[in-house]
Amino acid sequence: xxxxxxxxxxxxxxxxxxxxxxxxxxxxxxxxxxxxxxxxxxxxxxxxxxxxxxxxxxxxxxxxxxxxxxxxxxxxxxxxxxxxxxxxxxxxxxxxxxxxxxxxxxxxxxxxxxxxx
Amino acid sequence: xxxxxxxxxxxxxxxxxxxxxxxxxxxxxxxxxxxxxxxxxxxxxxxxxxxxxxxxxxxxxxxxxxxxxxxxxxxxxxxxxxxxxxxxxxxxxxxxxxxxxxxxxxxxxxxxxxxx
Numbered sequence: 001x002x003x004x005x006x007x008x009x010x011x012x013x014x015x016x017x018x019x020x021x022x023x024x025x026x027x028x029x030x031x032x033x034x035x036x037x038x039x040x041x042x043x044x045x046x047x048x049x050x051x052x053x054x055x056x057x058x059x060x061x062x063x064x065x066x067x068x069x070x071x072x073x074x075x076x077x078x079x080x081x082x083x084x085x086x087x088x089x090x091x092x093x094x095x096x097x098x099x100x101x102x103x104x105x106x107x108x109x110x111x112x113x114x115x116x117x
Numbered sequence: 118x119x120x121x122x123x124x125x126x127x128x129x130x131x132x133x134x135x136x137x138x139x140x141x142x143x144x145x146x147x148x149x150x151x152x153x154x155x156x157x158x159x160x161x162x163x164x165x166x167x168x169x170x171x172x173x174x175x176x177x178x179x180x181x182x183x184x185x186x187x188x189x190x191x192x193x194x195x196x197x198x199x200x201x202x203x204x205x206x207x208x209x210x211x212x213x214x215x216x217x218x219x220x221x222x223x224x225x226x227x228x229x230x231x232x233x
Binding site: 056108 | 121151153158159160161162163164166206208219220221222223224225226
């Protein structure tokens with residue numbers, strides 16, 4: 001069990017560029033979540049996958065954002081035409097129904113810190 | 118609208134003493150509450166949780182108390198250790214129609230510093 005892995009750890013991009021982040025969940029976890037954390041705030045829910053199905057998207061996830069989990073394993077989060085307001089820590093987490101996730105919580109990755117200049 | 122509020126941005130305590138971190142919520146539909154700890158450059162780590170049908174849950178040095186009538190919960194750490202220095206997030210969730218809780222609403226966090 002290597003935990004939840006996120007890549008890259010840091011990304012600096014120019015405004016208007018597209019960026020893509022990757023998340024590899026714990027292998028037996030079928031639930032995957034993306035959260036965003038801005039400075040001075042707690043993490044905010046973005047989206048949730050059960051296997052390959054995206055079951056919920058937050059209204060925070062504008063049409064510039066898209067998330068996929070094509071084979072129910074790793075997930076990608078793409079931001080198109082980045083804006084300075086997109087600068088944040090993007091956190092991925094995973095869980096398994098058998099863990100009763102809210103007894104044991106999710107397992108979060110270390111996040112990808114995005115800076116848009 | 119901040120549904121989960123941690124009104125103290127920071128707290129400083131002496132090693133060996135009790136740390137009490139507070140959290141208030143506004144949504145009465147929340148039925149599960151969790152505390153996470155976060156070190157710099159790391160993701161949040163689950164600490165302890167409590168269901169709304171309970172008023173206390175204990176795990177080693179960590180105890181969470183829930184007062185539903187006041188919509189208030191607190192995390193007690195006894196005794197506090199320097200390694201406990203971190204940002205602590207309170208989070209809450211509500212069951213959906215299928216009985217599944219998965220979406221967490223977080224507070225802004227409280228930075229705890231435990232001084233040797």
